Amino acid sequence: MASHQFPDTLRGKKILLATESWGPVNGVSRTTRSLVEYLRANGAELTLVAPVFKGKQSFSTSELRLPGCPLPYNPDLTVVYPFHVDDIFNKFTPDLVYLASPASLWFQMLLQIRQLRNPPPVLLNFQTDLSAYAEIMLPAPLDRFGVWLLGTVQGFLFRTAAVQTIFYPCRDIRGYLESVRAPADRLVELGRGVDTTLFCPTRRDEQFRSMVAPNGEIILITVCRIAPEKGFEFLARVAERLVDEKVAFKLLIVGGNRNPVVEDKVQRLFDRVRDRVIFTGFLTGDALSRAYACADLFLHCSVTETFGLVVLEAMASGVPVIARDQGGPSDIIQHGRTGYLIPPRDLETFVHLIREVTGDRTRLMELAGAARRYADETTWEKINCRAARHMAEVLSHTDQESQVPRQVSRPGAIGMFFEQLRLTLALGLVYFMWLISVVPLIVHGNRFLPRAWQALQGQFQGTRPLRT
Template identity: 75%
Template sequence: MDSDSRANFPSILQGKKILLATESWGPVNGVSRTTRSLVEYLRDNGVDLILVAPDFKGDTAKQSAQVSGERRLPGCALPYNPDLTVVYPFHLREVYRQAFEPDLIYLASPASLGFQMLLQIRQLRSPPPVLLNFQTDLSAYSEIMLPAPLDRFGVWLLATVQGFLFRTSAVRTIFYPCSAIRGYLEGAGAPADRMVKLGRGVDTTLFTPDQRDDAFRRGIAPNGEVILLCVCRIAPEKGFEFLAQVAMRLSSEKVPFKLLIVGGNRNPVVESRVQRLFDPVRRHVEFTGFLTGAALARAYASADLFLHCSVSETFGLVVLEAMASGIPVIARDQGGPSDIILHGKTGYLVPPNDLEQFTSLTRQVARDNELRGTLSVAARQFADDTTWEKINRRAAWQMADALVQTDQEAHGSRPPRPTILASAMEQFRLMFAVAIVYGMWLIAVVPLIVHGNRLLPRAWLAVRRQLIPRI
């Protein structure tokens, strides 16, 4: 099908029943914002969509009644990040009965919810086509959060589980956000012929240089200091120790700056631990907590330079939002930002552990107004070609292709019934996979739930060991 025919929403999806399961629906993060954009796009174009997600205790908009078109599953919130919930075991038939028999299933960032669904989909005689979007690199989180030797074991275990589940025959498309993730998926054994690169879009109407607010700037930097911005969830894996080192070096070099950190964590222990990292330069730093909508857009556009220090991002939506706001970005060259930033044109990419170069580039761009202006224009131009409309339309056409392919297979020759031995082998593999998945959650999650914040110092030591260079 030519590109012109795909310029509009695929009509085959109108009226279709789609079950969309997501691991995050409610918290302020890249996965929930990306998924919300797709949900709104599909519903606006006539799709009958039911959303399934873990229960989220922080969702004050849903306290007394179930939101229409939404099915919440109970689970246990993670102590180091209460926004994320490990879903208790459930049966797919319960979801179907309370929702509907779907024509297609879409799994956003599959983990505790998505893994269970994939395991049960494997048992269906005629499963609907499945598309999944790999948005969260769980192996990177395991490597950072778990103490040795569980960190290496966690990475291996996740790759084993993901490779097995992603080879499920019903899975038609595996969306991935960047080249680094494709390499990981191939290494895990996911089928390369089903992989499709799908980035994220950005709201170029909300995030725009027009949101710049001089009064807001004066409140942050009353003496005309350059404003450095960081936007992300406050958590050990987001590179805050690296950022604190950058801030301390800039301060020692007498660079006039203010560092605005936008984000938070519903676990006050984690948030407090991050804030204490900046005690030596506290007069340079301001924490705003979570911001959304116009307030977030104003923070982006009112800054001069965006600093991205996380190395665990599969895409890095905040990088794209900063660029749409006309703000150049300096980022560590790992994960999603490596595929977004045009080095030397819209910002700079720095080797992950090169603290000296990161600080030097920050100082250079902070002091050079003309360079900042050139980078700013190029950053906005890049973002203009990356809208949610284009990204969501690409996802919708992949769904349409999956439905057509499934329909063609249904009208073709039926595959022979498996032998008793083959059925027994498949059942054994399924039971083995179930054991692996629940063993993974037992090893990786239960200790965090049982010990809670007492494991956080270990996590921080792991972050220091893996993310901070020796200086």
């Protein structure tokens, strides 16, 4: 089989793909949507399981939507209410289950699958480390307890016999997976791809540049969800230093948050340099690709990224990147060739490199060309085909003697009692985790935000950095 050819054994196979991130526009949802479209386009019979999102009233027949409660600090994310996997399997009996990004849906699905006598094979894509968020969202001492509890529950679930493959996006995440005792022989690195047609240097628009920077200022850009953990405290200090050093620049901040309180807190960080900063809100499609391509330099200040898809999109747009050296971007950026990786707390070097790189047009163009060439080798077609090949390999190791659709068998009466007891205890553990971590956020809404801001400030001032 050619390295990028879709495996024939997947055509016509029933794949159940469950994800918490489907409605919002973020790296996880874009990654998952690309895979879903790829599998369907190549003949796989795929049904999507995802939460109901506010404002989305109609769904396709190949979607199963589950009710839940949106999180107040990020209404695009929904905690799914308790459900029973039988209700899903009665509608769609899969040959294979793919779980993208661990959260309430992921936990419940995997806990119940492990109770089945003859479960379908499962592949996991670990794209979000919830324990990193527990560190900034929970008050002490619950933060440490939440991290421990998440690690314990996740490690337990990773060792489920039905789990054949655990995809991870970067070295930092592999380290975390190993620390919670995920089976090393099931770990497979799977990066992300980029649409090199949509994100391309040819999207550069000189008229747009003139509108953003009418006096010929350099244009800096960052693209991410407006949220406390995205490094805006650091970025605001960078902007202030550039103003103090009399650098002529405009900073485009692309992204938003459907909670206006969160957006307001972030924007107030830039009060001192407000005339240099433009908040565009959410951008997608051509508007987003134009914003990337019109910039001179991409600044990535978050240290809570498992991959950093926006870094790859910037590079595909011919825009070099300066990033804090932690998490996913550390695996993408080739230091000194496609951009620069700076120690997470080194503000001085970060600012110095912005001045140095943007002041040397020849160097900037060399970095831009190398960034684009790197992105050309990281297309969605290649990444999705790699995932599909692993799916095919998993199915090839599964019992395929029977040609009838997979039937999930149940144990006898006594066995059913004990398995039901195990399931009840396991679900009780997860519900307890929700009780101490998610429910307080829902009840108290934005009251957690001061805690998050303190954590970010401590991170900048030299306390232990957040893990992605």
